[in-house]
Amino acid sequence: MTFWIIAISIAVLCAVPLALAMRKPRVAGQQADDTREIEMKVYRDQLKEVDRDEARGVLSAEDANRARTEVSRRLLEADKAQTGKTSSNSKAPIWGAAGLGIAVIGGALWLYNDLGAPAYEDLPLSRRIALADESRASRPSQAEIETQRPSSPPIQEPDERLLSLVAQLREALENRPDDLQGHILLARNEAVIGNYKRAYEAQQNVLRIKGPAATADDYADLADMMILAAGGFVSPEAEDALTKALQRDPQNGTAIYYSGLMFAQTGRPDMTFKLWQPLLSSSTAQDPWVRPIRAQIEAVAQAAGIRYTLPPAPTNSLSGPSEEDIAAAADMSPEDRQEMIRGMVEGLSARLANNGGTAEEWSRLISSLAMLGDTDRARDIWNEAQVIFSANPEDLAVVRAGAAQAGLVE
Template sequence: MTFWIIATAIAILSAAPLALALLRARGIVADSASAAEIEMKVYRDQLKEVDRDAARGVISEEDAKRARVEVSRRLLEADKARETKAKTTTAAPIWAAGALGTVLVVSGLWLYYDLGQPKREDLPLSYRLKMAEEIRANRPSQAEIEQTRPSSPPIQEPDERLMTLVGQLRTALETRPDDLQGHILLARNEAVIGNYDRAYAAQQEVIRIKGPGATADDYADLADMMILAAGGYVSPEAEEALSKALSRDPQNGTAIYYSGMMFAQNGRPDMTFKLWRPLLNSSAADDPWVPPVRAQIEAVAQAAGVRYTLPPAPAADGLRGPTQEDIDATAEMTPEERQDMIRGMVDGLSARLANEGGSPEEWGRLISSLAMLGDTERARAIWNEAQVIFGPSPEALAVVRQGAERAGLVE
């Protein structure tokens, strides 16, 4: 009822200015006619005054005649103007203003009744939160959604050799159900070829074998595989895995990202924004959840009623050194193998700078690394290229020049 009162009041307020305009136009016409009558009465009084002055001898007969002619001319012009305005200006009747207002109000209410949803209930915040909880509690299970929705595409197109190896691994694990490394390997490779349902089944075995030692990443990986198997849908089973991941590590980025996605799918964009905003602020540029969060967070903020401007994307840290695993791997290498590993890393840096560009520090490091590997000519060519690219910026060029100095290309 409150809505209809407000809607009717708005319709009346919208029609009122038009009705007032019609009434004002009628008043203007009446005022114009009244002004013309007053002007003509003044001219008639002036004629009488001229006659009295002539009779008393105040003015000569010749002056009286000229005055009568001038006043009579003005009187005729005023009368003619009054008649012309009366013919060309027609005031709208009073009932027209009322009819216009009634038509506008009635037509507006009819349009809303025909095109709107007059019987829909009000949705206060408490009611919407209750609806979101009901949707979340009654949403389809993992098995139900897998029957109705295709899974996500595979990470890479599987080749025949990989398919054969995965099949052999499945067979081998049938007789070794407690082989932890085997199930870890199976889960990863099933996911690679797009068999996400088999992948999360293998990951469940990993968690079973580890028991209390299962980590947050183990549960986050399980949820990830379930969500991919459901085509991006976060099922109750996947939510349970996410909860276990966050109970072990509240800062697990994968679990936070998917938890936010779960809330967005169930009508709680406010919760999604509360999870994604700090996650985005604390993440590195190359974290896997950063691109999807950046692509969706502004729309999520708008749905949550929050004014939010996406900050500039952070630059990827291209100067990170080798991991501890890389260092450990080189301990057992021959000098030739170690040289090949270094050359591979240098070639990777060179390809990235050629395709995507990079910082002056990266260019300087590439030049000095090539010289260290004995590829002086290639180092010189890249130094020449860097001078063209960074020439407009003396500060950046000075950084690259340090790498060229280490390479012995400049003094």
């Protein structure tokens, strides 16, 4: 109601001056009369000027008389024209002024009704936050959203060989419910072939077996699989997994990205921007969340009322260390050099897990992890690689060479 009072008041304030201007009396020929009055004043001044010139001797008496006669004649003509002019006052009829006011106010109301949103209620910030909280609380569950939306497409088109191996692994784990490595391998490969529901069910078994030892990545992977199974929707169950991931590692990129997505889906773009902008600034080109954030963050900022310019994309370089890096490594202590190598290996591992890679890269990752003493992880990746490259014996042989170098096979 407050809006309508203000809107109608503004319309009235615009219409009233126009109506008053129409009702103001107007004198016919007023401009012409003003011109003649000015002419008569000029002629009177000229007569005075003639008298002064005669007194100073500038004009002779004869010339002064001729000038007076001419100026007086013009003065009389101007006076006669003004006296003979009849003036009449005119003003617009009251119904015309009223009609103009009604047209202005009515036109404004019609235009707003046609282009605006008359039934849209006022939404102060507190009300918008309350509505967002209601939307978040009333989201459908994971099971409900899976029946409403199709899941995301698979990471790669599965072949018959891979499907057969995953089915065999699935069957084997029915008799080995506490096989941690088997469930890890099953969760990853169910996700690869697009069986995201089976993937997150296997990942739930991973968390069950690990118990308190479950990491932030374990929970982030669970949320990732649940969101993919829901076609990109962040359900309450997925949010719970994200919360547990961030409790263990507040800097977990996957959990931060999906938490921002959840806020965007529930009407809090301001919270999404607060999460995504720092994450984007601190990420590398290889991080899987960089591309989706860059595609959405400007629209998110606009929805949040924030001025934001997307920075240039980071360089997507997959090359090895530069000459400067090598020179710097030569001056490092053995501990710092080991940490640098571990960082490069972690980068390669993240890229292969999210974007895939060549058999040579998988082989190098397995051997590098073994060199760093992370044999268990190297064995997990070797098991995963056997499923991924099972349909290509040549690539599998390349990866096997890395596993042999790591001491995982004979």
